[in-house]
Amino acid sequence: MKTFKMLLLAIAALCVTACENDEAAYIGVPESIELSADASIIDFVVNSNSNWTLTVSDPWFKITPKHGSGKTTLKLGVDRNVTGAERTSTLEFTSADGSIERVPAYVAEMDITAAQTVLVKKGEQLTLKIAANVEDWVYTLADGAWLKEASKSEEELVFDLDPSVKFATNVTAKITFTSPSDPVF
Numbered sequence: 104m105k106t107f108k109m110l111l112l113a114i115a116a117l118c119v120t121a122c123e124n125d126e127a128a129y130i131g132v133p134e135s136i137e138l139s140a141d142a143s144i145i146d147f148v149v150n151s152n153s154n155w156t157l158t159v160s161d162p163w164f165k166i167t168p169k170h171g172s173g174k175t176t177l178k179l180g181v182d183r184n185v186t187g188a189e190r191t192s193t194l195e196f197t198s199a200d201g202s203i204e205r206v207p208a209y210v211a212e213m214d215i216t217a218a219q220t221v222l223v224k225k226g227e228q229l230t231l232k233i234a235a236n237v238e239d240w241v242y243t244l245a246d247g248a249w250l251k252e253a254s255k256s257e258e259e260l261v262f263d264l265d266p267s268v269k270f271a272t273n274v275t276a277k278i279t280f281t282s283p284s285d286p287v288f
Contacts, residue, residue: 128153128198136179136194136208144180151175153199161192164208181210222273228253229262231278240280247276 131150138145149155154172163182168175181190190210197203223229229250233240238257244250250262260278 126152128200128202130155130196130198130202130204132194132196132204132206134206136206138179138181138208138210144178146176146178149175149177149196151196151198155196155198158195158197159192160195161190163190164192164194166194179208223264225264226266227264229264231260233258233260233280235280243279243281245277245279246274247278249274250276 129152133147136145136147149171151172154170156170157166157177158169159166165180165182167178171177192208194206194208195203196206221229221231235257242260249265249268251265253261253263255261
């Protein structure tokens with residue numbers, strides 16, 4: 104009788120283990136991830152019922168950790184986007200049973216707008232209204248030594264015109280906007 108009970112317990116334990124192993128592995132990941140044009144770092148959560156490993160299709164993504172199980176918070180950082188172009192990548196999560204979940208990740212392009220052409224009369228200030236999706240934009244000035252920065256804010260860039268400079272015709276200056284963000288990871 105004692106042997107029968109032990110056999111029954113062993114069969115029950117085997118059934119429970121078998122039932123647990125029949126459950127398909129899943130990895131709960133976001134549908135997609137979008138980062139701002141500024142180089143940035145975000146956290147996101149992955150839920151799973153098995154171990155998983157992560158691979159990334161592009162080297163400019165920095166992710167930690169690259170493996171986990173259960174509820175895991177991941178930190179995703181990207182190298183600064185100096186191209187100004189939109190970048191995409193794929194995060195690939197592979198579970199212990201070989202099933203794969205792919206998550207597209209996007210880095211938005213930098214978007215800074217200001218008037219393309221502005222005419223300024225002698226003695227006036229040049230004021231450019233700025234609309235940007237980055238907070239820390241900077242500018243470089245080419246062929247504009249006659250412009251002196253008077254003020255700069257997130258929404259506006261103001262130049263004084265050097266009154267000693269005399270022009271017989273309209274003169275062009277080129278202002279290029281960039282974002283110098285660089286994440287610490």
